[in-house]
Amino acid sequence: MQETSRRQIHAKAVSIAVATGAYALSFGAISVSTGLDVWQTQALSLLMFTGASQFAFVGIVGAGGGLVAAVLTAWLLGARNSMYAVGLSPILDLRGVRRLIGAQATIDESTAMALAHPEPRESSRYAFWMTGLWIYVLWNLGTLIGALSAEAIGDPSVLGLDAATAAALLALLWPRLKDRQMWAVALAAAGVAVVLTPVLQPGLPVLAAALVALAAGTLSGRRRTT
């Protein structure tokens, strides 16, 4: 592999990590404002380390949705990482301890970077590891700074952090709305959640909306095969 392409990949990985470090600032602040302490907030970034699940977890806790619903929603959102791992497995060919570490680094950005540099295989691996490691460092640093700042400020409702949480989740959703099916599923899921809000305990309407994905994924396949 040439030195330049390695340097280019590294630069790209760092710039992606800086951007995600900025998400982490808002995650840290939002998490503390919903009632988690700084340690619990940091534990989510160190151990869960998958942004959408983390935002969902603290969002549901903050809305009074109950811890079981928060955990289940985080798991459902994290399920896509299994798919990423399946795709990356033959490229990375991880064994032993490297597999245990590589698993934690398997997130949206590292997967996208690995798949964006398919040739040679070595640059794909390099892209995966550099993106994963840099994001891990800056994601956790950003979380800590955000959490400590929010703690220092005190009353979070003044800052409109409830609206900020909605905006953060929307910004995570936005790049996924690539085609008509995605839009249809998003609107249907949002509609289901809103309609069920008055009749179910907080947290459950979001889980019910997962059925929209299940139904759409199953039905669209059946239509295609007939």
Add this chain to the structure above:
Amino acid sequence: MWIAVLAGSLGCYLEKLLGYLLPPAMLENPTTRRVFGLMPVALLAALVAVQTFASGTSLTLDARVAGLAVAIVALLLRAPFLAVVILAGVTAAGLRALGWAS
């Protein structure tokens, strides 16, 4: 809370690891792939809706809606993530400070 944090984290880690351990055939059926691809879209959209309109078990229109509208405009203008989040927060906080919305 700690139990939920640790259980949530452990589950999310095992999901990642599982993809490396399971035989690929188990997850490669096209329906599974589609459902996995649509799941984050459905959940994030539902979370946005609830986070914007729900207060406990009632539906309300308050400063969060204005915050979300500003966020949508910012996203359409390709603003960076942090700017989107801050603009939405500042909008809601500003309307509340002015007493124009709850």
